[in-house]
Amino acid sequence: MPRAIYDHVALIGLGLIGSSLCHAMRRGGLARRITGHARSEATRQTADRLRLCDAVFADPAEAVAGADLVILCTPVGRYGAIAEAIRPALKPGATLTDVGSVKGAVVRDVGLYVPDGVHFVPGHPIAGTEHSGPEAGFAELYDGRWCILTPLPGSDPDAVARLQRFWEGCGASVELMTPEHHDRVLAIVSHVPHLIAYNIVGTASDLEQVTQKEVIKFSASGFRDFTRIAASDPIMWRDIFLNNKDAVLEMLGRFVEDLTSLQRAIRWEDGDALLDLFTRTRAIRRGIIEAGQDTAAPDFGRPHGAGPAEKKKTA
Secondary structure, eight states, rough: OOOOOOEEEEEOOOHHHHHHHHHHHHTTEEEEEEEOOOOOOOHHHHHHHOOOOEEESSSSSHHHHSSSSEOOOOOGHHHHHHHHHHGGOOOTOOEEEEEOSSHHHHHHHHHHTOOTOOOOOOEEEOOOOOOOOOOHHHHHHHHTEEEEEEOOOOOHHHHHHHHHEEEETTTTTTEEHHHHHHHHHIIIIIIHHHHHHHHHHHHHHOOOSHHHHHHHOOOOOHHHHHHHHHHHHHHHHHHHEEEEEEHHHHHHHHHHHHHHHHHHHHHOHHHHHHHHHHHHHHHHHHHHTTTTTSSSSSSGGGGOOOHHHHHHOOH
């Protein structure tokens, strides 16, 4: 069995991210003991049934007692209250980190409660699915993905390096950057795309000229993929937008400007402008595939059964 990186890891939150960490840690032998916290009795029972942790607690302070690594895996809106609750129980020398999609707000809300002697290293694994809950987790979630760590000025280099080894043991590659830079990058590559998906699916559901039944029945790959993104955890994304407001609004303003230019090109039948844009964006897609962040298989590698047309042919 590989040598454990941490003797005791505590997970605060056992949804998709937390439960996947449990599976990844067990696969890699990264921790000798795993404890967890969940507010819901149903979640705690499910975690016990799945044997995600060695022990699951209703009180987050009990879960972190004696832990060498504590990972906040709840929606970021809960971080401040959790940090305050676990502060007295944090072990001197322990590392406190998180998985939130925003970092500036985490530094603000959690940093206030980090005791002297505890290493606070915010983090963000860029991995996930549209599913949530403890049964959604799987060990391979982080394989080949990026995890961004945002150490603060004065962070202990050994604590950062140890946390980096942990994420690499989970299958991820690690990048270091400042919290401010992280929030600007994620605003354009993740937060604004989610906002657009939520908006376009909401617009389709509100159309009076097109019935909701038709929207569902005739969804081609473009709209269908928007609905996948828009199915993400609503509480988590509410908290992301509220806690990365400035960067999201900045990137959204840029997007609106570019959308206006695209609208103008269509109105004035400027085919050259459209072709130039579509050519550039196609190159981005190819770059993502070459970087190993998606597959080049048709329709994103989805398996295909017989659709309605094929079923009629064989009926």
